Amino acid sequence: MASTDNETDLIALIAANQLQQPDTDNLILGIGDDAAIIRVSENYDLVSCTDTLVAGVHFPLQTSAYDIGWKSLAVNISDLAAMAATPRFAQLALTLPTADINWLREFLAGWQALASEYNIGLIGGDTTRGPLSITVQAMGEIPQGQALLRGRAKLGDVLVVSGDLGSAARALQQLQAGEAMDSELALELNRPQPRVALGQALHGLASSAIDLSDGLALDAQRLMAGSGLGAKIQLQQLPLKSTLAALSQSQRYSLAVSGGDDYELLFTLPAELQNRLAEISSAANISLTVIGEIQANPVVELLADDGGLFTPSFKAYEHFNENR
């Protein structure tokens, strides 16, 4: 539904002006008909996810169109990465308050910068009028039976995280306090790098994985859900950028466990495979840090430096919590 003359212009811009179609035999029919047609490679499965970004909820209102374009694709590719899938295609449902072609060009430039890295084709979408909101649906492929799932951790596994934590949340905190964002932190907030190579490098090694979007504490619970097990996380071991060193320990830890928007992978690995971490890190070009271990007690425990349980100074982001 929902295309019109003006909208057709937007779709034409999307289809023709900026976004080349991917170079793949898997795309049978792209933008321009009622639906797109894709062919899944033989002996592969299709992996599909969708995420919405609402202005003022998932990104600050002052975020540039370029960064919104990048991020709306990145958060979806991050979900595919956590399944060890290879990203292939995306659909874009864009709700805009006005038909602002310049905004759209910038948005698409940011989208395409990331899409080009992974040869992701934009194969369909919808543009509608309304409060600014972007829903992306991303599709990838995975050899049958090789997806990396949640809930499969085993006793004897260690818990590993990629990159560093709390950087995006700290940038947001600076912004909300009216301070200038540290440029390195702002990049983490606005242009997260999905860990696609890492997800694939974990095949046959990691027992389970999830991407970190809502903060380590909550996402670690989700990673463990269904496994019947829990995890102990040593906060002292959390990888944090040096720019966070000026904050109090409680602030640093709170940002890292509750901050959200990290888009790193959290995964479980049999302890005897820890010696493979350097090799995986090198293959995926991202640092990896062991931050804890799996335990029989089916809860996620955050352990402070003194061994006591840590209570974050703020909770994980909750979209339906009106008080936040």
Next chain:
Amino acid sequence: MASTDNETDLIALIAANQLQQPDTDNLILGIGDDAAIIRVSENYDLVSCTDTLVAGVHFPLQTSAYDIGWKSLAVNISDLAAMAATPRFAQLALTLPTADINWLREFLAGWQALASEYNIGLIGGDTTRGPLSITVQAMGEIPQGQALLRGRAKLGDVLVVSGDLGSAARALQQLQAGEAMDSELALELNRPQPRVALGQALHGLASSAIDLSDGLALDAQRLMAGSGLGAKIQLQQLPLKSTLAALSQSQRYSLAVSGGDDYELLFTLPAELQNRLAEISSAANISLTVIGEIQANPVVELLADDGGLFTPSFKAYEHFNENR
């Protein structure tokens, strides 16, 4: 990204409480991980589309949650129907102003009423806080090479439409005028029936097809785009409900060609196959009407009863037209 404690409740409700997973070997992994995994049947392609419904733009604010649930799925299934695909799966990105569980239950009841008809599994989604908006992504399957496309009409084809036109637009008109909606018309507005069986029955017969969402005039242009041809539509032949008879001819025709929200199929058929229409109509359980023919002049002409060109009294819906 974007799940939280409250949101987890919504997802849990979606996953467990109302919506059974479809009975199919094609679903490898449903709701509950970073992404869903599906297996496309051998020698089939995947057909995928996405459409957004914004409150107050795509449905009146007073629309019931049940009807919004139905319609948000129906408009996407309609796109799959126009490709002759068999619907299989859907993902739901739901942006809600508040976490209203009763509203969500009603929404899901409406969704499921339609999903059950076609054994469509809800395999993933996202719930976020923001102005009410629903983006659905639907996936279907089609035997390789058998999709029904736009832009493939031939000289000598006739133009055929299913069902009747302008009913949903008339209901909306009544609502906007503060009148009580005719109940039969209201049903067309709020619970469109995607023409899945018709799309499939057209295989090997129709040369091209599109679903009608933005009005016959605009969608007929889209159907012809790329064919290098045009169409003549005889307005006298348009199928209209008898409840529209009280309106002036100009009003009736305007509703039928510009009204939108019909979700019927418009297709082209070689003239020599017109004798198959009764059989197709019977197989798909929907009336079919020849409303015109393909012409070499590459424009869509709307011909009034006197043979002159008809000008609708209002234009097709335009999402980015602030004056509407």
